[in-house]
Amino acid sequence: MTSLLDDAKKMLELQYGDIPRLQQIKETLEQNKMLSVSDRQYLCKLAQEKSQKPSKASTYYNEKTTSDDLDIDELEEKIRVEMEPS
Numbered sequence: 001m002t003s004l005l006d007d008a009k010k011m012l013e014l015q016y017g018d019i020p021r022l023q024q025i026k027e028t029l030e031q032n033k034m035l036s037v038s039d040r041q042y043l044c045k046l047a048q049e050k051s052q053k054p055s056k057a058s059t060y061y062n063e064k065t066t067s068d069d070l071d072i073d074e075l076e077e078k079i080r081v082e083m084e085p086s
Contacts, residue, residue, distance in 0.1 A: 004040065005029040007047040017046045034072055 008026040011017050025039050
């Protein structure tokens with residue numbers, strides 16, 4: 001499992017995706033700032049497309065989200081709940 005920062009760096013290295021947006025995502029993560037939900041979704045989608053290995057975390061981020069202002073604690077809780085076995 002890779003971090004979002006690792007994914008951003010890899011996509012930039014491969015020149016895969018919207019390079020200016022990926023650069024901004026990378027800089028945001030390097031500054032330990034919170035990434036918007038749409039940027040997380042975008043990065044996870046790119047990483048999934050490139051690896052062709054869908055994961056539960058990527059599936060979660062690809063779902064439609066009505067609020068872009070969720071804080072990191074809410075996101076982590078939603079991810080934890082989604083990844084728990086049924």
